[in-house]
Amino acid sequence: MSRVSRDQLERARQIAVLDYVLRYERDNLKRVGSEYRLRDHESLAVGEKGFYWHSREIGGKTALDFLVNVRGYGLVDAVCLLLGEQPQGIDYSDRSVRKTQKPVPEAKPPPERPTFAMPRHYKNNNRVVAYLQSRGIDRDLILDCISRGDLYESALRHDCVFKGKDENDKTRYAAIRSTTSAFKGDAEGSDKRFSFLLPPDNSNSNAVAAYESPVDALSHHTMSKQGFIPDFDGCRLSLGGTSILGLEHFLEHNPRITHCLVCTDNDEAGNNTAAKIADLPGITAERLLPPLGMTDWNDALLAMQKAERIQNRVFSNARQERG
Numbered sequence: 001m002s003r004v005s006r007d008q009l010e011r012a013r014q015i016a017v018l019d020y021v022l023r024y025e026r027d028n029l030k031r032v033g034s035e036y037r038l039r040d041h042e043s044l045a046v047g048e049k050g051f052y053w054h055s056r057e058i059g060g061k062t063a064l065d066f067l068v069n070v071r072g073y074g075l076v077d078a079v080c081l082l083l084g085e086q087p088q089g090i091d092y093s094d095r096s097v098r099k100t101q102k103p104v105p106e107a108k109p110p111p112e113r114p115t116f117a118m119p120r121h122y123k124n125n126n127r128v129v130a131y132l133q134s135r136g137i138d139r140d141l142i143l144d145c146i147s148r149g150d151l152y153e154s155a156l157r158h159d160c161v162f163k164g165k166d167e168n169d170k171t172r173y174a175a176i177r178s179t180t181s182a183f184k185g186d187a188e189g190s191d192k193r194f195s196f197l198l199p200p201d202n203s204n205s206n207a208v209a210a211y212e213s214p215v216d217a218l219s220h221h222t223m224s225k226q227g228f229i230p231d232f233d234g235c236r237l238s239l240g241g242t243s244i245l246g247l248e249h250f251l252e253h254n255p256r257i258t259h260c261l262v263c264t265d266n267d268e269a270g271n272n273t274a275a276k277i278a279d280l281p282g283i284t285a286e287r288l289l290p291p292l293g294m295t296d297w298n299d300a301l302l303a304m305q306k307a308e309r310i311q312n313r314v315f316s317n318a319r320q321e322r323g
Helices: 006-013 017-024 063-069 075-083 095-100 126-134 139-148 214-225 245-253 268-278 297-322
Strands: 029-032 035-038 044-047 050-053 058-060 151-153 160-165 171-177 184-186 207-211 235-238 259-262 284-287
Touching: 006 063, 006 075, 017 035, 017 044, 017 050, 017 063, 050 063, 058 063, 063 075, 126 139, 126 151, 126 160, 139 151, 139 214, 171 214, 207 214, 207 245, 214 235, 214 297, 235 245, 259 268, 268 284
Parallel strands: 207 235, 207 259, 259 284
Antiparallel strands: 029 035, 035 044, 044 050, 050 058, 151 160, 160 171, 171 184
16 A cells, blocks of 8 residues: 655645645636635635635645645645655565556646535624624615525634525525635635625616625615615625626526616726626616725725714814804
């Protein structure tokens, strides 16, 4: 039976996962802030301190951890691949052994279609509610999402998990938003055709608003509810980024929709997406930029709420001085 020595194991454990993926999987990486994401596993982040697979709630520090837990190698094969060596404990000088010896394995290609996997539920949603409220989102809107089963708190990382469902109410997509860091991404195997959706205030509405994230959709809804912007009674759809697959699917299955309020971010990617939406047949697209010159809707909401607090303080001080 093939095995590796203690020395081989220790040397393999010295190889950082970031060094490995930058050398052998560079074409499978995309830079997100100070970290990298795998194109075949979008919820897996790799950085200087190791990797964390958000959708599976597993992580590690070394390339060996990565090969075993993500790529599915056995320990011996993973060590041999990293070191470019054969297993020890066998006499390779013997010709018969050389003929049958197990070759060093080649790197496995990324799987074409990862299985959809969602983080486990935590026993409550307290941190998710507190985090979203800290982002200015109306508490009742948050609780509505939770009661509909469209939002929950993950067990290990306490992330916000926003669910997207198909026409049969089956969950097919999940957007993950960290409550403790800047991480945001999709659960492994998510289908962007079935994005997070806020139901309309008016079931007869012929309009949908499109955003890049669930937080932006909730921010726009909060602005309407708190009187910062005019009411909007249509559906609010998160695109899960700048892909328009979710909107195309939604329009295909909701032929009554003839108007789209395009609320993507005010940057190059968001404007490019808005242009694509404007070219879709059968709808009238209206571009709506975040107020106050902000890039996204949550920043605009927080800025509006801050300005209102300052204004209220000024009025309160003025009344006290007059009194």
